[in-house]
Amino acid sequence: MEGLTGSINVLGYGLAALGPALAVGMIFAAYINGVARQPESRNLLQPIAILGFALAEALALFGLVLAFIN
Amino acid sequence: MSASQERRGPRAGKGAGPGRPVLRPAAEDVPVRAGGGGGDLVAYNVLAYLMSGLLLFGGSGYLLDRWLGTSLLTLVGLLLGMGLGLYLVWVRYGGRRPPEDGGDGSTAGGPAPGGGSGA
Amino acid sequence: MSPHVLASGYSPPSPSSFWHPLIGEGATAITRPMFLMAFSVLLITALAFVVTRRMSLVPGSGQFVAEGIYTFVRNGVARDSLGSKEFLAFVPLLLTQFLLIFTNNLFGIVPVIQFPTFSRYGFALSVTLIVFVVYHVVGIRRKGLGGYFRGMVPSGLPKLVVPVIFLLELLTYFVTRPLTLSLRLFANMFAGHILLLVFFLGGTYMLVEADGLLINVASVGAFLMGIVFTGFELLIYFLQAYVFVLLSASYIATSIADDH
Numbered sequence: 001m002e003g004l005t006g007s008i009n010v011l012g013y014g015l016a017a018l019g020p021a022l023a024v025g026m027i028f029a030a031y032i033n034g035v036a037r038q039p040e041s042r043n044l045l046q047p048i049a050i051l052g053f054a055l056a057e058a059l060a061l062f063g064l065v066l067a068f069i070n
Numbered sequence: 071m072s073a074s075q076e077r078r079g080p081r082a083g084k085g086a087g088p089g090r091p092v093l094r095p096a097a098e099d100v101p102v103r104a105g106g107g108g109g110d111l112v113a114y115n116v117l118a119y120l121m122s123g124l125l126l127f128g129g130s131g132y133l134l135d136r137w138l139g140t141s142l143l144t145l146v147g148l149l150l151g152m153g154l155g156l157y158l159v160w161v162r163y164g165g166r167r168p169p170e171d172g173g174d175g176s177t178a179g180g181p182a183p184g185g186g187s188g189a
Numbered sequence: 190m191s192p193h194v195l196a197s198g199y200s201p202p203s204p205s206s207f208w209h210p211l212i213g214e215g216a217t218a219i220t221r222p223m224f225l226m227a228f229s230v231l232l233i234t235a236l237a238f239v240v241t242r243r244m245s246l247v248p249g250s251g252q253f254v255a256e257g258i259y260t261f262v263r264n265g266v267a268r269d270s271l272g273s274k275e276f277l278a279f280v281p282l283l284l285t286q287f288l289l290i291f292t293n294n295l296f297g298i299v300p301v302i303q304f305p306t307f308s309r310y311g312f313a314l315s316v317t318l319i320v321f322v323v324y325h326v327v328g329i330r331r332k333g334l335g336g337y338f339r340g341m342v343p344s345g346l347p348k349l350v351v352p353v354i355f356l357l358e359l360l361t362y363f364v365t366r367p368l369t370l371s372l373r374l375f376a377n378m379f380a381g382h383i384l385l386l387v388f389f390l391g392g393t394y395m396l397v398e399a400d401g402l403l404i405n406v407a408s409v410g411a412f413l414m415g416i417v418f419t420g421f422e423l424l425i426y427f428l429q430a431y432v433f434v435l436l437s438a439s440y441i442a443t444s445i446a447d448d449h
Contacts, residue, residue, distance in 0.1 A: 046112075047164045054116050054159045058152050065124050065148065069132075111439045118369055122361040158354055161343050 013067035020060035027052040116159050123155025124148060199394050202386035207308055207379075222306045229292045229306070262287050262434065270438035271445075279441055282323065286316060287434045290374070294426035297382055298419050305426070308378040310371070317371035320437040325362075328444030337444075370436055377429050381422045388415035 031049040035042050131147020134140075210218035240255045248256060262284045267276040290307065297305030307313050328337045341358040342351055392411030395404050 050112055050116060050163045051160060053113060054120060054156055057117065058120055058156060061120055061124055062148065062152065065128060069144065111435065114369070114436060115439075118361050118365045119357070121369070122357055122365045125365070126357060126360050154353060154357060157350070158357055161346065161354075 009067040013063045016063035017060050020056045020063075023056035024053055027056060112163060116163065119158050119162075120152065120155040123151040123153075123158070125151070127151025127154065198398065199391070202383050202390060206386060207382070209304070220309075221304060222309050222312065225296055225302065225304060225306045226293060226312065229289065229296065233288050233292055258288070259284065266431075266434050266438050270435070270442045272442070275445065279323075279438065282319075283434050283438055286320070286437065287430055290316065290430040290433055291427065294378065294430060295423075297378070297385075297426065298422055305378040305382055307374050308382045310375045313371040313375040313378075316374075316433075317367045320370070320440065321367045324437075324440045324444045327441060331445050366440060370433065374429055374433055377425055381418075381425055384418055385415060385422065388412070388418060 027049060031045055034045050127150045128144060128148040131143040131145070131150075134147070135143045209221035211221055211224065212219040237255070240251045244252055263276075263280050266287075267280050267283050270276070271279060293306035293312070296302045297308075307316075328340075331337075332340060338355075338359075341362065342355050346354060388411050392408045392415060395408035395411060399405065
């Protein structure tokens, strides 16, 4: 196809973003489940959910930054 | 000021039945919480911390690379920045919160910030 | 980024489709989004004036809608984020921002206009800069210059790490937060508008200029997708306005809170 240009870096980032997206979804699904079963546990579960989110998102951000470095 | 005018005005709103307005009392004094309203905003703040860490230390690593001619400092800067960002997220949002309004008797202590065993 | 022109004559939408100068040209042109922003301000002012001219205790329909919007921003956003003691001072700012952003976003799907103003980055940046100035000034006024910067570092950290964390927090407060706030709004509007352009302009090309009966019939799919995404864009417009105002309130709350 003519006119298809771009960089492989961004393709690589697109592939790499798959894992963290699934991970964040699973973390927050567990958090919502936990709070739905026992609403009082919200304050105990929230720091854990945030930490898990930060760790999973770190990889996605690495991919984003490295996609722009040549 | 508009604030006091607003308090004294009629507050007929959605709950008003036919003809009789319902005056809602002002809410009790709730102090400002540093975490902002709602837990879902924490995610944006966490993202901001992570990105800042990457940008600051990755950027300085990159600049140092260009100045010194090496090629490894960018990666070191990125890793260090991410580590520090994660540490800051742990300090601010990790640790355990005390349960609000009497919880269920669990022995949760106050928040445990700082001195964390690393990111 | 120049638009790719394929051999078949179709040029896909690109950032140059967002440049609509009306008077003059180049960097000092007066463009269509400028007129749209001015028009939206006049529209909001006129509507507010008409609705509040004769307020009664039992509201009519116009007053009911206006009260609903006002209560939504005042209670749902301002009071929940800022606490009930000092939220009233910030309600005008938040309400204005919400109305402005939502109206200008809606211009993206109103039939004749069809251009969301915040798909030009300058507009998103200027709305963010107002909040940026507000949350710094409020924080400095509340805690003093030294106290404000000292409050950026959470307490109880080992002494070695404090300068590094302080640098990090400084960058977050001054660069990353306004950047992400404005970029979020801009990117959503930009991407949404390009999506609609692809569907509708592509569908028109498929129907009118391409030769082959199959392509002409298949353009119905493009138009159908365009209609579906118009509805989706309505949700996105409201959501982006709401998230913008919610985050502004959250940043102001962080500035005036005195925990740690």
